[in-house]
Amino acid sequence: MAGVTAIADLAADLAAATFTVDALDELWGTDAAAALHRGQRVPALRALEGRASGAAATATLARTFILGLASTPEALAAALPTLGFEGAVGLGLVDEHGAPRLDLRPYSFVDASGVVSWWIASDLGELALGHAIPEHHVLGVGGASTTLSGLMIARPVDLALDLGTGCGIQALHAARHATRVIATDISQRALDLARFNAELNGVTNIEFRLGSLFGPVPERFGHVVSNPPFVITPRGADGVPAYEYRDGGMVGDSLVASVIKEVEAHLESGGVAQLLGNWEYGAQEGLARVEQWVRFTGLDAWVVERERQDVDQYAETWIRDGGTRPGAEFDRLYSAWLDDFASRGVTHVGFGYITLRRPVSGGPTLRRFEVLDGPVAGSPDAAALLDAHDWLRDRDLLAESLTVAADVTEQRYYWPGDEHPTVMDLRQGSGFARTVPLGTALAAVVGACDGTLPLGVICSAVAQLLEVDEAELTAEVLPQVGELVLVGMLVGETGVSGDRAR
Ligand SMILES: C[S@@+](CC[C@H](N)C(=O)[O-])C[C@H]1O[C@@H](n2cnc3c(N)ncnc32)[C@H](O)[C@@H]1O
Structure with missing residues (x-):
């Protein structure tokens, strides 16, 4: 450049x-x-x-x-x-x-400082080229890029890593909250474009290093972000393009497994890694597979599956993504993909978000694997869940006065003419827009959470009102309330999540 x-x-x-x-x-x-x-x-x-x-x-x-x-x-x-x-x-x-x-286009987003506008250069896509993209194509800002940048925890750290930087978009975002960012890629062309984009946008705190995975970075980081080349691609089949931007050259979903395995050694204590990934469903459920990868680390983990495709859909998506149109070549690639999946008994592929954290001390305390495939309401806040998890640890929740978060509403459904609701839900208006079914006891307890009374007192009053055993009601409701705090639907009077209370 x-x-x-x-x-x-x-x-x-x-x-x-x-x-x-x-x-x-x-x-x-x-x-x-x-x-x-x-x-x-x-x-x-x-x-x-x-x-x-x-x-x-x-x-x-x-x-x-x-x-x-x-x-x-x-x-x-x-x-x-x-x-x-x-x-x-x-x-x-x-x-x-x-x-x-080159492709060169404006890109804008809103963060705590307001609207930010950049220009991002990348390789010309299929539309401009008029044919399938080459294997060394450097991707511009796509849907997965904005998903990860939207999820990115923007807390100050000294050193951040963007593994597989491509056009540099995650490194540019990380450079806003990290004193220094190291951006790596296996492609020198990607690094050249990422450096060009940093210069074009006046960002000076990113260092660029060539190499595979964690090879070029002996350092430990406060924050690791990666939209890695996780696309599952048939190996050993003739003429299947190996796109650098999406294919890490490994069998099945092993690239994501390796990043999870290796990232631990590159996180400082309290450091967080945020990744996107695919995982295979076969004899073993996909999320159970990710759980197994995480089990051999000492990391806290929160993994969300956002989408699951059958192998046919998956093959079609990624063959089309490379610019191959239906025809003989498309069919040949399709067969190669299905042969590859069949060789491992894979029927579906999951996609989602992986948040990992090296505990400040001791072993991991958070291991949460969930399917949340509904529409989101804005970007989910990974930092809030980690904070809520820490806040809940070793806490006597019964002594806490909780408040319903500002974005939460209750929805009740009645049979026509009935006085009592048949279904009650709590609904979250932001992030994963969770819906939590409410039983009578939990509905009454949540309804009384206005920050004035400790949870124990509320449980006691609700038990009296419903004429049920207080200990039984408390035992039923306590874990449910803990879950509502963890996902940000109830917030504690003290602590970081307090500002989200009404
Ligand atoms: C899906 S793209 C992500 C680009 C960009 N970070 C984003 O979010 O849009 C994955 C990037 O990883 C790079 N890559 C592929 N194999 C790699 C490896 N073994 N080690 C490091 N980077 C690799 C590719 O060249 C590509 O730039």
């Missing part, structure tokens, strides 16, 4: 052209943006052609670097007046005829 001055010139031009997510939405509208997301550029192109004069620079940049179409050297020179056309060629953004050589 070329010089720092040229990259600074590019940044100045992109800013002057208002090459932002909002400007693009305005330029081609949300329907065209949705079509682009589906891999179709015609609506966006028509919107650009029909646009009134003005925003010419944004339109040229969008046409070239997002739609992947050549622009004239004159139009590019006008859109990038500081860098110039020659400068754009020198940076490897376009060829000498004005055809794009």
